[in-house]
Amino acid sequence: MNQKNLLIAMSAAWALGCVTAAHADYRQKAEEATDYVVAHFYDAASKRYHGDYPRKPDGLEFVTMWGCGVQLAVLADATRENPGKYKQLLYDFTDGMQTYWDPQGPVPGYNAYCSGPGGTDKYYDDNEWIVLDYVMAYEATKDPKFLDLAKATQTFVLSGWDDKLGGGIYWKLDHKSKNTCSNGPAAAAALRLAQVSKDKTQVEWAEKIRTWTNSTLQDTDGLYWDSIELDRKIGKYKWSYNTALMIWTNVLLYQNKKDSSYLTEARRLADASLAQWTDPETGSLQKTEDSPLFTHLLCESLIRLYSVTHDDKYLNAVRREASFAYRYARDPQGGYFNKWKKEHKDPEERKELILSAAAARLFWLLAPYKDVDALKSDGVRAASRGKDKDAEKLLRQAVESDQEDVESRYRLWKVLARRHKTADAAVVEAELKTMALDPGKNEELTKLGWAQ
Numbered sequence: 092m093n094q095k096n097l098l099i100a101m102s103a104a105w106a107l108g109c110v111t112a113a114h115a116d117y118r119q120k121a122e123e124a125t126d127y128v129v130a131h132f133y134d135a136a137s138k139r140y141h142g143d144y145p146r147k148p149d150g151l152e153f154v155t156m157w158g159c160g161v162q163l164a165v166l167a168d169a170t171r172e173n174p175g176k177y178k179q180l181l182y183d184f185t186d187g188m189q190t191y192w193d194p195q196g197p198v199p200g201y202n203a204y205c206s207g208p209g210g211t212d213k214y215y216d217d218n219e220w221i222v223l224d225y226v227m228a229y230e231a232t233k234d235p236k237f238l239d240l241a242k243a244t245q246t247f248v249l250s251g252w253d254d255k256l257g258g259g260i261y262w263k264l265d266h267k268s269k270n271t272c273s274n275g276p277a278a279a280a281a282l283r284l285a286q287v288s289k290d291k292t293q294v295e296w297a298e299k300i301r302t303w304t305n306s307t308l309q310d311t312d313g314l315y316w317d318s319i320e321l322d323r324k325i326g327k328y329k330w331s332y333n334t335a336l337m338i339w340t341n342v343l344l345y346q347n348k349k350d351s352s353y354l355t356e357a358r359r360l361a362d363a364s365l366a367q368w369t370d371p372e373t374g375s376l377q378k379t380e381d382s383p384l385f386t387h388l389l390c391e392s393l394i395r396l397y398s399v400t401h402d403d404k405y406l407n408a409v410r411r412e413a414s415f416a417y418r419y420a421r422d423p424q425g426g427y428f429n430k431w432k433k434e435h436k437d438p439e440e441r442k443e444l445i446l447s448a449a450a451a452r453l454f455w456l457l458a459p460y461k462d463v464d465a466l467k468s469d470g471v472r473a474a475s476r477g478k479d480k481d482a483e484k485l486l487r488q489a490v491e492s493d494q495e496d497v498e499s500r501y502r503l504w505k506v507l508a509r510r511h512k513t514a515d516a517a518v519v520e521a522e523l524k525t526m527a528l529d530p531g532k533n534e535e536l537t538k539l540g541w542a543q
Contacts, residue, residue: 116462118172120417121454125169127426128162128451129180132444138187139205144426144442156191156203158445160220161387163188165448167227168455174231181228185240188221200247213264215251218244219276226283238287245284248277249296256319258303268326270318274304275336282343294347301340309337313356313363331368331376332385334360338392342399354399361396364389365408373433374494375415376408381430383420383449386412387456394456403488406460410492413457416450418495426450463493467502474506482506490519497526497535 131144134153140162142154154162166184169177190205193213201218202210225241228234251260251273259269260277278300281293308316308325315333317326341357344350368389370378376386390409397405420431426442427450428435461469470485483506489499500519507516524543526532 116465117413117454117457117460120413121169121451121458122173122176124427124447124451124454125165125177128165128444128447131426131442132447133180135183137190138183139190140184140444142444144444144447147441151204153205154444156201156214156217157220158443158448159184159188159191160217160224161445161448161452163221163224164227165451165455167224167231168452168458170228171231172455172458178232181232185228185237198247198250200244200250211264213247214273215248215260215262215264216270216273216276218248219273219280222248222280223276223283226280226287229287241280241284242288245280245293248280251277252300255321256307256323258299259307259319260300262318266321268318268320269307270326271304271308271315271333271337272317272330274300274308275315275333275340278304278340279336279343282340282347285347286343294344297340297344301337301344304337308333312367313360314367329367330385331364331380332388334364334367335385335389335392338364339395342392342395345399357396358400358402361393361405364393365404369408369411373415373419374411375431376412377415377431381432381435382446383416383427383431383453384446387449387452390453391456403491407488407491409453409457410460410463411494413453414463414493414496416453420450463489463496463499466492467496467499470499470506471502474502479506479510483510495532497523497532498539500526501536501539501541 132140132154134141137153139153140158142151142158163184166177166181170181191201193199193202193208193210195208200213201221203212203214203217206212222241222244225237225244229237229241248260252258256269260273262268262270262273278297281297281300284290285293285297304315307319310316310329313334314329315337317328317330317333319325338357338360341353341360345353345357368376368378368380368386370376376389380386390412393405393409416427416431419433420427422428422438424438426447428437428440429443429446466485466489470482470489473479473485474482483503486499486503486506489496490503493499500523504516504519504523507519523536523541527536527541527543
């Protein structure tokens, strides 16, 4: 399929996706979000993406490198799951991104914008996201081209380290601050490179970066501050992605060294993150943030931690974020709103590429896993066969993956009552009574057989 026909097909796929059932699975939701981004932000002639839709008349023509990093991750994920549909887009965008590459010294790297050689506006963290993306692209395609690109970009990343403040990588080329967002991803990128290239020096770099970040920018609660300036003034705001990349770094070090202390630390950071950013009302990770800009990276770290611990609470937290997003942040006209709040609905909103791509990324992360409806269906099936223990486990996962799903709670309540788990059943029953105060949820409960 040539590029023109491919883009026509993507636009058609997005249009069809807009009217799909509300209970689409994660892969379908990921494709829907990705196809929207391609249909509305992609410029096939330049093989680059615009930063907003509709376009700002006085804005930059193309998205900055930070947005490129999120969309490249989307296409790498998408290629892993559906290479026939997305692989060519991954290659084309990789070609287009080389207009951001500055081959001039002292160390070549990606500019913040496609502004040509000799650029002085470079961010080390922008380049770190690209290293992580290229490693994913290499794993999805097995093409050594992506590994070579990752190595070249990592050379620029590590050139940002010096001994001022005891070490650490600067945030950007002006060398005014060293940030968690330019050290956590650098350590993770080094370890990912080590995974696919067996380069032991990258592991040494990761350990050195982790040690400096922990001693300089970690608070006693396990979470990470934002930055430190050369006068040692610390910016103490805590963004979710800063801790997220340190969770992933610890997971990767555990996988590399088989030292359980790294896994213990990863759990500690993840638990602190859930306590810090989970909104008790919605179950989302938007307690102090209001978009997927940073939280999609926290979701990724939780998925990586789940992959080695198989602790459902980490996977369920990501599912809750996805449930919230699909219910409240999805625009019925296509794509996702920039602000992820229950009350935010602006049909005239100008969408941003980086946020639309972050939404797609969330669903690609979950694509290998069962969604809430599948868990619920499997739980009901198990209960119908008298396998109440299995049914309880499945339905608990469904309940913990969607704060507002009525049926999963009702089904779990029935199973718990049948298993004579009186105390647990009473807790769920109280939740159902609260839900029943909402007319819409009460109607759903009535249809299920609730008669309180």
